[in-house]
Structures are given as structure tokens and as C-alpha cells.
Amino acid sequence: MQIFGVDIGGSGIKGAPVDLDRGDLAQKRHKVLTPHPAVPDGVAEKVKEVIDHFDWTGPVGVTFPGVITDGTALTAANVDKSWIGTDIEKLLGDRLGKGCPVTALNDADAAGVAEMNFGAGRDRKGTVIVLTFGTGIGSALFSNGVLVPNTELGHLELEGHDAEKRASSKVKEDHDMSWQHWAHRVRKYLAHVEMLFSPELFIVGGGVSRKADKFLPLIEGIKAEIVPAQLLNNAGIVGAAMTVRKAMSG
Numbered sequence: 001m002q003i004f005g006v007d008i009g010g011s012g013i014k015g016a017p018v019d020l021d022r023g024d025l026a027q028k029r030h031k032v033l034t035p036h037p038a039v040p041d042g043v044a045e046k047v048k049e050v051i052d053h054f055d056w057t058g059p060v061g062v063t064f065p066g067v068i069t070d071g072t073a074l075t076a077a078n079v080d081k082s083w084i085g086t087d088i089e090k091l092l093g094d095r096l097g098k099g100c101p102v103t104a105l106n107d108a109d110a111a112g113v114a115e116m117n118f119g120a121g122r123d124r125k126g127t128v129i130v131l132t133f134g135t136g137i138g139s140a141l142f143s144n145g146v147l148v149p150n151t152e153l154g155h156l157e158l159e160g161h162d163a164e165k166r167a168s169s170k171v172k173e174d175h176d177m178s179w180q181h182w183a184h185r186v187r188k189y190l191a192h193v194e195m196l197f198s199p200e201l202f203i204v205g206g207g208v209s210r211k212a213d214k215f216l217p218l219i220e221g222i223k224a225e226i227v228p229a230q231l232l233n234n235a236g237i238v239g240a241a242m243t244v245r246k247a248m249s250g
Contacts, residue, residue, distance in 0.1 A: 130203040138206075
């Protein structure tokens with residue numbers, strides 16, 4: 001079975017049909033740049049461009065960088081604040097047409113769902129936290145495999161700032177930090193999250209997870225196991241498609 005997944009990010013919008021039996025992309029993903037300002041109409045047009053690239057007709061799962069309840073954005077991170085209060089499922093569903101009903105969810109939750117089913121969290125029980133390091137820090141919290149949605153742990157306070165303003169991979173790039181320096185900040189962040197939730201496992205995702213060998217060995221003093229995500233930057237697309245199937249099955 002295939003369902004289309006789209007991952008909306010602060011810098012790029014990417015998507016592809018997903019093979020839900022394998023938990024992997026059925027075709028090479030297509031990516032376009034996120035418009036700036038990233039207002040709803042502009043982003044919706046770019047989502048349509050990604051889907052039209054594949055001549056896709058059928059259900060679509062879409063991730064969004066913010067809290068989503070009943071298809072509506074309650075917050076907006078790294079996109080325009082005019083998204084707040086927008087019914088994402090209606091906006092994109094109307095833009096794509098009746099042949100493409102839309103299911104929307106938080107981007108980190110989508111990545112987490114994919115990792116828990118097909119990646120590093122497969123068959124893991126207890127408390128598992130998936131963290132995506134990118135433009136910001138996204139989080140997905142699982143208790144015995146069940147998602148607790150919209151946790152937004154990237155906005156925990158760390159040294160007087162939003163944690164993602166201290167430890168995202170964008171901060172590393174913007175300030176040209178060494179891996180050692182950045183890993184020190186990530187360790188402080190993980191220690192804070194561990195103090196609050198006592199997870200058995202941290203799964204580190206986002207684009208930077210491709211270079212996990214550069215920084216994970218530098219992170220010491222954390223009791224929980226720390227492993228890199230396995231689906232890397234495709235996790236959001238896969239998780240979005242999986243969420244559609246779950247919604248269809250009731």
C-alpha cells in the first residue's frame with residue numbers, strides 16, 4: 001500500500017509516495033524551497049507543486065512545525081505566525097482538490113512514529129524520546145510505543161533561552177561551532193530532558209543524524225541509551241503517510 005507523505009520545514013518542503021509495508025519511500029523524494037515569508041497560501045502552493053511532480057491522486061499526510069490539534073495549527077515554529085489558527089487540513093485539501101484528502105500532524109511526531117515502527121525505536125518499550133535537530137529541535141514522546149502528541153520539548157528553557165536557540169543544528173552552523181562545542185550544549189539539553197522524563201532511550205534524528213559519529217561519542221553522563229535515527233531525513237515523510245493509514249482505519 002502506498003500513501004503520499006509531505007514534510008514541511010522551515011527551509012524546505014519535501015515529499016514522496018511511501019511504501020507502508022517497507023516503511024520507506026516508494027520513489028525518490030522531490031524537494032522545493034520553503035517560500036519566505038512562509039505564509040499559508042505560499043506554502044500550500046509549494047506543497048501542491050511537490051505532489052503534482054508525481055501526478056499523485058489519493059490521501060496525503062502532511063507534517064507541520066508546530067502544535068496541531070484536529071488539523072489546526074496552534075503554534076508555528078520557523079514558519080510565518082499567520083499559520084496559527086489555520087485549519088491546515090482544509091487549506092491544503094481545498095488547494096489539492098477532492099482527490100487528495102489531507103491529514104496533518106506535528107513534524108517531530110511524524111518522524112517519531114516512523115522511527116518507532118521501522119527504525120531505531122522498533123520493539124522498544126518504556127519511555128522513548130525522539131529528538132530532531134534541525135532548524136529547531138522537535139520532539140516526540142512515546143510510552144510503551146504510544147505517542148503523546150505535541151510535546152514541543154525544543155522550547156524547554158535552557159540557560160535562559162529556548163533550548164533550540166542553544167542546541168539546534170542551525171545554531172551550530174550559524175556560529176560555526178566545533179562538534180565538541182555543540183555536543184557539550186546537546187549534552188546539557190539531554191540532561192535536562194532526562195531529569196524531567198527519565199527515558200530509557202533517546203533517538204537523535206534530523207539531518208545532523210547522518211553525522212552521528214561526529215558528536216554522539218562526545219556526549220557523556222547521560223543514563224539513557226542514545227542512538228541515531230535510522231530513517232534520517234525521510235522519517236517525517238514516512239510518519240506522515242503512516243498517520244494517514246491509521247486515520248483511514250479509524
